[in-house]
Structure formats: structure tokens, C-alpha cells
Amino acid sequence: MMMTKMNRGLRALSAGVALSLLLMAAPNAYAATPKDTLVEGFAFDDILSMDPAEAYELSAAEITGNTYSLLVRLDINDTSKIKGDLAESWSVSDDHLTYTFKLKPGLKFASGNPITAEDVAWSFERVVKLNKSPAFILTQFGITGDNVTEKAKATDANTFTFTVDKPYAPSFVLNCLTATVAEVVDKKLVLQHVKPATPTADYKYDNDFGNSWLKTGFAGSGPFKLREWRANEAVVLERNDNYYGEKAKLNRVIYRFMKESSAQRLALENGDIDIARNLSPTDLQAVEKNAQLASTSAPKGTIYYMSLNQKNANLAKPDVQQAFKYLVDYDAIGKTLIKGIGEIHQTFEPKGMLGSLDENPFKLDVAKAKELLAKAGLPNGFSITMDVRSIEPDTGIATAIQQTLGQAGIKVEIIPGDGKQKLTKYRARNHDIYFGNWGPDYWDPHSNADTFTTNDDNSDTSSNKTLVWRNTWTTPELEKLAKAALFEGDAAKRGAMYQDIQKKFLEASPFIILYQQTEVAGYRKDVKDFKLGPSFDNNFVWPISK
Amino acid sequence: MQVRPQKSRAAPFFMGLLRFLVVAVTTYLGLLAVTFFIGRVIPIDPALAIAGDHAPQQILERLRREMHLDQPLYLQFYYYLVSALSGDFGTSVLTTNPVMDDIRRVFPATMELATVGTIIGALFGVPFGVLAAVRRNSFIDQIVRVIGLVGYSVPVFWLAMVSLVIFYAKLNWVAYPGRIDIAYEYSFTPITGFFLLDSALQGQWDVFWDVFRHIILPASLLGYFSLAYISRMTRSFMLSELGQEYIVAARAKGLSETRVIWGHALRSAAVPLITVIALSYAGLLEGSVLTEIVFSWPGIGFYITSSLRNADMNAVLGGTIVVGTVFIGINLISDLLYRTLDPRTRRK
Numbered sequence: 001m002m003m004t005k006m007n008r009g010l011r012a013l014s015a016g017v018a019l020s021l022l023l024m025a026a027p028n029a030y031a032a033t034p035k036d037t038l039v040e041g042f043a044f045d046d047i048l049s050m051d052p053a054e055a056y057e058l059s060a061a062e063i064t065g066n067t068y069s070l071l072v073r074l075d076i077n078d079t080s081k082i083k084g085d086l087a088e089s090w091s092v093s094d095d096h097l098t099y100t101f102k103l104k105p106g107l108k109f110a111s112g113n114p115i116t117a118e119d120v121a122w123s124f125e126r127v128v129k130l131n132k133s134p135a136f137i138l139t140q141f142g143i144t145g146d147n148v149t150e151k152a153k154a155t156d157a158n159t160f161t162f163t164v165d166k167p168y169a170p171s172f173v174l175n176c177l178t179a180t181v182a183e184v185v186d187k188k189l190v191l192q193h194v195k196p197a198t199p200t201a202d203y204k205y206d207n208d209f210g211n212s213w214l215k216t217g218f219a220g221s222g223p224f225k226l227r228e229w230r231a232n233e234a235v236v237l238e239r240n241d242n243y244y245g246e247k248a249k250l251n252r253v254i255y256r257f258m259k260e261s262s263a264q265r266l267a268l269e270n271g272d273i274d275i276a277r278n279l280s281p282t283d284l285q286a287v288e289k290n291a292q293l294a295s296t297s298a299p300k301g302t303i304y305y306m307s308l309n310q311k312n313a314n315l316a317k318p319d320v321q322q323a324f325k326y327l328v329d330y331d332a333i334g335k336t337l338i339k340g341i342g343e344i345h346q347t348f349e350p351k352g353m354l355g356s357l358d359e360n361p362f363k364l365d366v367a368k369a370k371e372l373l374a375k376a377g378l379p380n381g382f383s384i385t386m387d388v389r390s391i392e393p394d395t396g397i398a399t400a401i402q403q404t405l406g407q408a409g410i411k412v413e414i415i416p417g418d419g420k421q422k423l424t425k426y427r428a429r430n431h432d433i434y435f436g437n438w439g440p441d442y443w444d445p446h447s448n449a450d451t452f453t454t455n456d457d458n459s460d461t462s463s464n465k466t467l468v469w470r471n472t473w474t475t476p477e478l479e480k481l482a483k484a485a486l487f488e489g490d491a492a493k494r495g496a497m498y499q500d501i502q503k504k505f506l507e508a509s510p511f512i513i514l515y516q517q518t519e520v521a522g523y524r525k526d527v528k529d530f531k532l533g534p535s536f537d538n539n540f541v542w543p544i545s546k
Numbered sequence: 547m548q549v550r551p552q553k554s555r556a557a558p559f560f561m562g563l564l565r566f567l568v569v570a571v572t573t574y575l576g577l578l579a580v581t582f583f584i585g586r587v588i589p590i591d592p593a594l595a596i597a598g599d600h601a602p603q604q605i606l607e608r609l610r611r612e613m614h615l616d617q618p619l620y621l622q623f624y625y626y627l628v629s630a631l632s633g634d635f636g637t638s639v640l641t642t643n644p645v646m647d648d649i650r651r652v653f654p655a656t657m658e659l660a661t662v663g664t665i666i667g668a669l670f671g672v673p674f675g676v677l678a679a680v681r682r683n684s685f686i687d688q689i690v691r692v693i694g695l696v697g698y699s700v701p702v703f704w705l706a707m708v709s710l711v712i713f714y715a716k717l718n719w720v721a722y723p724g725r726i727d728i729a730y731e732y733s734f735t736p737i738t739g740f741f742l743l744d745s746a747l748q749g750q751w752d753v754f755w756d757v758f759r760h761i762i763l764p765a766s767l768l769g770y771f772s773l774a775y776i777s778r779m780t781r782s783f784m785l786s787e788l789g790q791e792y793i794v795a796a797r798a799k800g801l802s803e804t805r806v807i808w809g810h811a812l813r814s815a816a817v818p819l820i821t822v823i824a825l826s827y828a829g830l831l832e833g834s835v836l837t838e839i840v841f842s843w844p845g846i847g848f849y850i851t852s853s854l855r856n857a858d859m860n861a862v863l864g865g866t867i868v869v870g871t872v873f874i875g876i877n878l879i880s881d882l883l884y885r886t887l888d889p890r891t892r893r894k
Contacts (some may be wrong), residue, residue, distance in 0.1 A: 144580070423595075
């Protein structure tokens with residue numbers, strides 16, 4: 001009797017299980033995103049603010065690049081050229097000090113407010129006065145909170161003038177104005193959200209210029225408007241029907257936060273997202289084999305490098321530095337670990353930048369490296385540590401380098417860790433070898449030339465913590481050449497000057513530059529006109545249709 | 547023999563409450579201190595985390611002053627304690643919202659997941675445990691034990707990934723990732739923050755179905771882990787009940803086996819089981835971190851981990867305190883329930 005009773009219990013149980021399985025298997029509309037909406041899987045955990053005066057991260061640049069307008073933009077087909085965005089035309093005074101921009105007529109913000117030169121001037125003013133991380137891109141031209149209203153001002157409703165302190169190369173100034181920090185905000189709208197602030201020694205203004213509101217708010221005029229940003233969840237863009245240029249094709253673009261490459265690939269294959277933005281080489285290959293999917297790529301400005309801290313006596317020897325450059329198997333790394341997501345590149349200006357140099361003189365040569373080490377008095381090598389972010393492909397590459405260095409007797413202990421942790425250590429100059437990446441702050445050769453050569457104060461308390469400073473290196477000769485290039489008005493000559501600097505840098509520097517990032521994305525074939533730009537603020541979504 | 551004066555029935559109850567409060571306050575202070583100091587000991591500069599790789603030194607220094615990072619550690623702890631005790635955990639660097647607002651938004655997601663998980667766990671765990679006890683050492687008992695063992699020993703993230711590959715990637719039975727499809731995200735207004743409940747209340751059955759397809763896999767996984775615990779505990783409670791004299795008496799009276807087992811024995815075992823289920827619920831609330839990450843579930847675990855990655859210490863500390871509070875609270879409730887439902891525990 002007990003048996004039958006229990007069997008009944010079991011039957012009920014299995015029926016329950018079957019029912020729930022059935023529920024799950026019920027007709028399932030094949031997951032597909034709405035026709036008027038683009039959904040991108042994207043790891044945008046770097047975003048901290050959407051205020052153009054403050055936003056300084058790659059993902060934020062992509063969002064503001066699609067939602068805000070600039071005076072001038074990079075020509076994405078030839079990044080050594082500039083074209084007008086809000087500006088219809090511009091002129092540079094003969095002394096290279098004053099830049100005058102004429103705005104296009106009839107421009108409007110997404111809010112419907114007209115765009116005037118006054119909005120441009122106020123946008124510059126708030127950047128300089130707020131003085132957040134990217135502000136130096138404008139303040140490096142001698143602009144301060146005290147003089148900004150004079151240096152960046154509206155002379156009439158359609159004319160904006162920008163005055164710099166020295167006769168810099170016009171290409172340098174204009175390139176800086178294409179950075180997201182120079183994006184124009186809607187003065188009238190932002191003023192409605194300004195919060196009072198208590199002036200302090202650090203900040204002498206009585207209001208926040210709308211910064212706390214703009215962190216998540218929106219006051220732009222780009223092809224899309226920002227509807228919502230929820231940290232690590234979603235960024236939602238909606239078409240701006242007041243846009244003065246060619247209107248966006250889709251109504252809505254949603255960036256859905258997805259950290260893992262494999263998760264993005266799964267969602268892409270299942271049609272839950274239209275575009276997967278962070279694919280590993282393996283997942284990328286799988287996407288390329290799938291008939292419903294396609295992929296695209298673009299070289300980006302980010303370069304990956306290894307640097308040797310000069311505080312370490314062994315690493316300070318020029319022969320050792322040179323030996324390191326011969327102890328990396330560039331070919332193998334290029335063919336495997338960064339296949340599709342990077343290209344071997346050994347100089348600091350990325351390909352596509354004015355003054356970029358396409359020279360890769362170093363190859364794995366253990367015998368030569370051993371000779372150099374012997375010359376340096378270290379024939380048996382030495383032991384050293386290397387700090388690496390624990391993400392791919394970084395750790396893979398570090399391990400590969402560890403192996404080739406070992407062939408010459410250099411024993412490397414890899415110290416993996418979180419990116420923010422590594423950065424804290426790097427900026428405290430407590431590393432031996434650092435493996436990491438660097439992207440230019442603005443699309444101009446000076447950005448990288450500066451950080452790879454300028455170290456005007458090598459003390460631990462320096463206020464200018466460039467990459468050469470972080471590695472306790474000084475190179476006064478290159479620094480001087482880089483400064484001179486800033487004032488060369490002829491763009492071609494200027495480019496040649498940076499090439500010369502890089503040649504000297506290749507010969508002697510404690511930096512082993514490895515490769516330049518190639519950004520890749522996988523997408524469903526019904527997505528049309530999707531293209532990645534040369535920099536992150538140029539990954540435009542407005543031309544896309546489905 | 548002297549008759550001892552009868553104590554008020556309420557006295558032990560209040561004594562228990564008092565003792566609990568002392569423990570809770572101490573636990574709290576400990577939690578605050580530990581999370582704060584861990585947050586300060588980790589080799590990440592929070593100001594640098596906000597300012598980023600390229601920030602000039604003067605901006606970093608300004609941030610440090612604003613965040614009190616230039617003050618001695620004990621002062622920083624004091625500032626933190628004062629604001630935390632007034633319920634203010636500061637502003638999240640990552641989301642720019644007050645931490646409490648963020649938690650109010652993400653916590654229902656975790657609660658919904660843990661609730662559905664616990665329901666699944668109890669729905670299957672209790673009958674499994676009963677069956678295993680009734681058929682002690684039989685094939686069924688072995689199976690239940692194996693199921694439990696797997697639930698204990700397999701890492702949750704691994705099982706989560708495997709189940710995703712099977713049920714989402716291959717079979718496409720369930721939805722992934724997140725909590726709700728974007729198609730509904732902007733047409734659906736939550737009321738309580740429990741999406742299943744909200745969509746049902748509003749009669750939006752298509753939304754309900756979508757939410758169900760999102761929650762079923764992560765909740766089943768969590769349910770599986772609580773099932774392992776619940777079934778094992780049910781089995782042992784039932785075994786001890788089935789050996790009692792009243793069961794023999796009930797059988798002798800000629801009651802059907804079904805009534806003896808499900809009506810009598812299980813009813814007696816129900817009291818300790820409530821504690822078990824409540825504890826496993828609390829466990830799911832705090833322990834769903836990995837599940838939330840794998841399933842992009844925008845709950846508190848996901849919130850705390852992404853805050854940790856970004857050195858957003860206000861959010862990490864606030865989230866930890868809230869999870870701690872819930873754990874302490876559920877402990878109290880189950881403890882009180884236990885005392886109320888089972889008079890024997892009061893006599894001790």
C-alpha cells in the first residue's frame with residue numbers, strides 16, 4: 001500500500017517537473033530585437049559621467065560622440081583632416097593666436113533651443129571652470145577660469161573666437177577642438193539644472209555649472225539624444241528629430257551592458273542583440289563562421305606597451321632595455337593572441353595619426369639579446385616582476401613574454417591584478433615592469449609625443465605624471481623636439497618631426513611598444529551601414545539601419 | 547516542594563529579542579568596521595579610480611580632499627560612521643545616485659530572484675526530503691542524496707554557464723540576459739519592483755511571460771542550491787519524526803500512510819523546516835552574487851561587484867550593510883517564528 005501511495009507522490013512530482021519543462025519549452029518567438037531599435041552588447045563599465053566637461057572614458061566618448069555636436073570634427077575617412085560640424089567655416093589669424101568660427105545657420109539643440117555662439121562660449125567656460133580630468137585639453141592653451149570669458153567668446157550670435165597663448169600649429173589646436181571635452185551644451189537648458197556650490201580654495205565658483213545634473217542628464221544637439229544611462233545596465237539613445245544634419249535612421253539605440261565576450265556571442269547568435277562589441281579572438285572566429293553574422297574592424301588609437309622602471313638599476317641600463325626589445329616574439333603574438341584584435345606596431349604614434357611611423361625593426365632574437373645582456377654585465381640574466389591587468393589578451397601576452405625573456409635568463413614574476421589597482425601602483429612608480437595600454441587624449445600627435453617624452457619634474461611629487469615620469473625616465477633631447485613640433489605650422493613638416501622623434505625613441509627608450517589595437521565587432525547581417533570609426537567618439541550609430 | 551512562581555510567557559520572548567538586539571548592534575558595528583577597513587586597505591586609490599589614467603595631479607588632489615582621503619584613517623572612519631548611522635551611505639561614484647536610492651532600485655530584483663528560487667527549492671526540496679526519509683536507504687534516497695551532493699559541491703557559476711549554454715544557446719527555451727526584454731523595458735512600469743507580481747497585477751501577461759522566461763533559469767539554479775540544503779534537512783527532520791511514538795499510534799489507528807506522512811509527520815517537522823527555508827532564503831539573498839553576474843541580473847550582488855571593480859567604496863559599503871541587515875533580520879524573524887510555533891523551544 002505504501003508503495004502505491006508513494007508512487008502517487010512520485011507521479012505528482014514528475015508531473016510537476018514535466019509541466020515546468022513544458023512551460024519553458026512553450027512556443028518561443030525567436031528572440032529578435034525590434035525593427036526600429038539597435039541593440040549593442042557592450043562592456044561600458046568605464047563610464048563615470050555623461051557630462052562632456054567631465055567624461056573621459058572610451059565608452060562615454062562613444063555615447064557623447066553620437067549625442068553632442070562639436071565645432072569641428074575629424075574627417076573619419078582621413079583622420080589627418082578636419083571638417084566642420086557646427087562650424088560652417090573657420091579662419092586662423094596670421095599670428096596663429098586667434099581662431100574664428102562661423103556657425104551654420106538655423107542650428108537647434110534637441111531641446112528645440114537655437115544653438116548660438118554664446119552656447120559654445122559657455123560650454124568652454126564651464127569646462128575650464130569645472131576643471132575636471134579632460135579640461136587640460138583646453139587649458140593647455142593658456143586658458144584659465146579668470147580669462148576664459150575673454151579667450152573663448154561669442155562676438156556675435158554666429159561667431160565664436162578662441163584665443164590661444166602661443167603660436168601653436170593650427171593642426172594641433174583644431175585637433176584638440178575635436179575632443180569630446182569641446183562638445184557644445186545647451187546653455188539655457190543646463191542653467192535650469194544648476195546647483196549652488198560653496199566656493200572653496202579648490203573651487204571658487206558658487207555653482208556647479210549643471211555638472212551634477214549632466215552626469216546622467218543630456219543637453220546636446222547630436223543625431224541622437226540620451227534618454228537614459230544606468231551604470232552597468234543600459235544606455236538608451238533616441239533619435240533627435242531636431243538634428244540639423246542627416247537624420248538618424250533608427251528610432252532607438254540601446255547599449256546593453258554585457259561584460260563577457262562569450263555572453264555577447266551567445267546573445268548575438270540568438271538574436272537578442274544586433275551587435276557584439278567585445279569579442280575575443282576565439283569568439284570573433286566563431287562569429288565569422290556563422291552565416292547569419294558578419295564582423296567589422298577598425299584600427300584604434302590605443303597602443304599596448306611594456307615599460308621598464310628606471311628606479312630598477314638593471315632596467316636602467318641601455319643594453320638591457322635594448323635586449324628586452326629583442327626578447328618579444330612579436331610574430332607569434334601577432335598571429336595568435338591578438339589575431340584580429342591588434343596589429344604589431346612598435347612606435348608610439350598610432351597608425352592613422354599625423355606623424356605615425358610604420359617601422360617595426362624588432363624581432364625575437366635571443367642570441368642578440370644575450371649579447372646585449374652580457375655587455376651590460378648580466379650574462380646570466382636577473383629576476384624581475386611585471387604588473388599586468390588580469391584581463392585578456394593582456395595576461396596571455398605577458399605570459400608569452402615571460403617565456404621568451406626566460407630564454408635569455410630573465411626570470412619574470414607576473415603580478416596580475418585589477419586595472420584600478422595596477423594604475424594606483426603604476427602612478428606611485430612602485431613597479432619594475434608595467435604592461436598596459438595608452439590611448440591618445442585627443443587626436444593629435446602631440447598627445448602621445450608629450451606623454452612618451454615629457455618629464456619636466458622627475459621627483460615623486462611631480463604634478464605632471466606622464467608615462468615617462470611613471471617610469472622615472474627623462475629624455476630632454478626628445479622633449480625639446482616634441483615641444484618644437486608644436487609650433488610647426490606646416491602639417492607635413494610637423495608630421496616628419498614626430499617621425500624623427502619616434503626613430504630616436506626606438507633606438508633608446510625603456511618602452512617596448514608592442515601593438516596597436518584593432519577594434520572588432522560582430523553583427524547580425526540585417527544590420528546595414530555599421531562601421532567602426534578611427535576613435536571611440538567616431539563609432540557613429542546614426543547611419544545604421546536594419 | 548516550593549512552587550516556582552510562573553514566569554510570564556512573554557518574558558523569554560523579550561529576553562530573546564534583547565539578546566538579539568545586542569548581537570545585531572555588535573554585528574553591525576563589526577560589519578561597518580570590517581567593510582570600511584577592507585575598503586581602505588585594498589591597493590586601489592579611489593580618487594584615481596574616478597579621475598582615470600590620464601588625469602593631472604592637481605585634479606587628483608582636489609578629489610582626494612573632497613573625499614576626505616587626505617585625512618587620517620580614524621577620521622575617515624568617523625566620517626563614514628556618522629553618515630552611515632544616519633542612513634546616508636553617500637553618493638555612488640559609478641551611478642552618481644545616492645547609494646540608498648540605487649539599493650532601493652536593485653534590491654527588489656535580488657529579492658524577486660531569491661524568492662522564486664526559494665519557492666522552487668522548497669517546492670521540490672521538501673517532497674524530495676520526505677520521500678528520501680520514507681524510503682530510507684532505497685534507490686530514491688540515494689538519488690536525492692546525489693542531487694543534494696551535486697548541489698553542494700558544484701560551483702554555482704559553472705552550473706550557471708553550462709545551463710546557459712544548454713537552455714539558452716542550444717535550446718533557446720529561456721531568455722538571456724537581464725531581467726526583462728528591451729521590448730518591454732520602456733512600456734512597463736513597475737509598482738513593487740517585483741516584475742512577476744507587477745506584470746500580473748497590471749494584467750500584462752506578455753510582460754509576465756517575458757519576465758518568467760528571464761527569471762526561470764537563474765531562479766531554478768538558486769532553487770537547486772537551496773533544494774540541496776532543504777531536502778537534506780527535511781530528510782533528517784522526517785526521520786526523527788517517523789521514529790516517534792505518535793506515528794506508531796497514528797498508524798495503529800489505521801490512518802492512511804499518506805495522512806501519517808504528509809499530515810502528521812511533516813506537520814511536526816514543519817516548524818524547524820521554516821527556519822531552514824528562511825535561512826536558505828537569506829543565503830540566496832546574499833549568495834546570489836555569482837548567479838547575478840553570469841545572468842546579468844541587475845540585483846544587489848551585481849551592484850556590489852561592479853562597484854567593487856570600480857573602487858566605488860560608498861556603494862560597496864552601503865550594499866554590504868544592506869545585505870547584512872537583511873541577513874540579521876531574517877535570522878530574527880525565523881528565530882521568533884520558531885519560538886512562537888514550537889513551544890518546546892521556549893521551555894529551554
